[in-house]
Amino acid sequence: MSGATLPPIESVTGGSHGIEAGYDQMLALAERYERQAGDFVEMVGLGARVMADGDLLESSVLSPVSFADAEVQVLDATTGADGLTVRALGIEADALGVRAVVAAFGAGDALSRHATETIDHALGRVTAAALPALLLAGGITYAWFSTLSPEEQAALTERLGDDLGLLLHDHPELAQHLVNGGGGLLGSIVPGVGLLDPGDGPISGATTNDAARLMALLLGNDTDYSVTRRDDLDGDGATREAPRTLEDLVRQLSATNGLDLTDEGNHGAIQVQQVGQEPRERYIVYLPGTDDMGPVPASGDRVRDMETNYQLIGGMDSAYGRGIQQAMVDAGLTGKDVMLVGHSQGGMVSASLAADPEFTRHFHVQHVVTAGSPTAQVPHLPDSTHALHLENRGDAVPLLDGEDNPDQPHRTTVTFDQGGHDVADNHGLRRYADGAAAADASTNGSIRDQVERMRADGFLGGGPSGPVRTWVISR
Incomplete structure (x- = not known):
């Protein structure tokens, strides 16, 4: 920047x-x-x-x-x-x-x-x-x-959208508290929701995480997946240089996210980038976010939909997460040092996988970087995993867990302000690339220690990149 x-x-x-x-x-x-x-x-x-x-x-x-x-x-x-x-x-x-x-x-x-x-x-x-x-x-x-006339309806809709966007930007805590009350809301209007309460939450009664589990179950809780190697997309939108900064990581994630803009068959694409040379090579896995924002998943094979969001907030397995693990095994990453970089749903699944003993039995997750992702539903990460969470003020998505991220010595949350009244724009990767650049330039001790750790572990610093390979995950 x-x-x-x-x-x-x-x-x-x-x-x-x-x-x-x-x-x-x-x-x-x-x-x-x-x-x-x-x-x-x-x-x-x-x-x-x-x-x-x-x-x-x-x-x-x-x-x-x-x-x-x-x-x-x-x-x-x-x-x-x-x-x-x-x-x-x-x-x-x-x-x-x-x-x-x-x-x-x-x-x-x-x-x-x-x-x-x-x-x-x-x-x-x-x-x-x-x-x-x-x-x-x-x-x-x-x-x-x-x-009202169509013109008046359009003008009023636009004004209401602007007002709500400004309210969210100026008072994000209001949205967070409303989301956090989701358990009480569903517990009052849906009989039997208490059956989803495992009794291990901070309060007696259903929580927002329980409500998300209920929604996932109502939508079928599908975890079946397929993984397709797409060598025709290798290198598409990918730099041949290893990332030097956090901003480079987010911009490469944006390039991966853009693979489906010209071809719907690319929905569910993830990319794996090798940095460093054998036997000291490292791998960065880029995980884009939600493709289908409809409250009820559309028919088809898109894996990055609201059902997956409900599963992740509810602490459940998802087809996206299982497919990522299979793609990483296919890529030969078993036993390797990896970094997971995700936007929105991609950041949610990154944190979820890094906390999953079954996943970390296969891969050594040294770092997680999330952009615009709700991750408080993952209360603990292993001490060997360092996480950096980027959140833009005015972006509604990081508020969907209803809570602040846990304060842990190896887990840093950075909130920057490049938001306005456009909620969708506030969530865009363009904004998060700028936020990452601000983090790169920051003198804050927690940020500096996280970035220096990424450099020491070989994930940042530049140099030639190894092959950038692509897999598509679908249901």
Whole structure:
């Protein structure tokens, strides 16, 4: 993005400079205190053993005055008012205090999350209770709307879209809370939705993830897939240079995403790029997002549809995820170091696969980069996997998990602002390429550590690229 103004970065959460990393550092300090206290206690025991040594006691008759003085000095140094025993107790108390502070902070964070979930769940139930009135108001509004001329209808629709887009950009937390109340909403209007509640959520009752599982089941929960090697697309839209920056990663992802613009038969295409040379080669897997945005999947074989979105938010297997794993096996990536780069649904499936023990049994997922993806439904990633999540203010899609991303030392969320009233445009990869460029230029510690780790692991830095190969996944 040379010569252009970079979008401002509004917030950075998680990562090496995040809250959880700070907790870890505090606990490491407590552990050092405890080791030091243990060393002092060991010294106290050594002093006692020295003074009780038989040879030393026998020699005391030769100089009883100096022996008594030495005994007093040792006792004072070990068990005296300012001795090692007292110091060890003080240091141990400091360690306990640090651990207590971390526990209190953690409990406060958990209480805050629980309160938010409870309030949002109640909001969903209130919305369900108000549905009859809302439907009536909607019917009256539609009747009035139908009396307008086509030009007036188009102008009003455009204005409403702009207003809603601006509302989303200025107050994204409203949309997030509404989405997070999805469990309460469905729990009120759909009998038996509680059967989908596994009882392991933050609250008693169905959550938005449970609601997504219900939608996936209603749509058939199809996980059958087919994978087709498309050597005719190898290199199409792909650079022959290994990525140097985060912006390069997103722009290559955009090129992969564009493979289906001229041929619908390319829907479901993913690409695998080799960086570095054998035996130190690495692989980057580019995973585009949703092709079919209809609330009910259209007939056909498109795998990147709303059913897959519901499955991913609900923590279920999907045909897209299974197909990606098969394509990577076919590409010879078993046992290799890989990076998953995904947009929208592609980022969702990237995080889901990186957290799946069955998937990581085949591949060593060192890095995940997501752009415009809801990923909070994946609460934990392995410590060996580092994730960078890019989110654009005003993009509704990252809000569809209803929650903020977890704050973890190896997981960084970067929110930038290059949004406006056009919700679809805010979600575009063009915006995310600019956001990635802003992250490249950032001096934030968590971002810098993530990027430097990508460089150290050989995924960024430029140089010639190996073959870029293409697979198409379908149902």
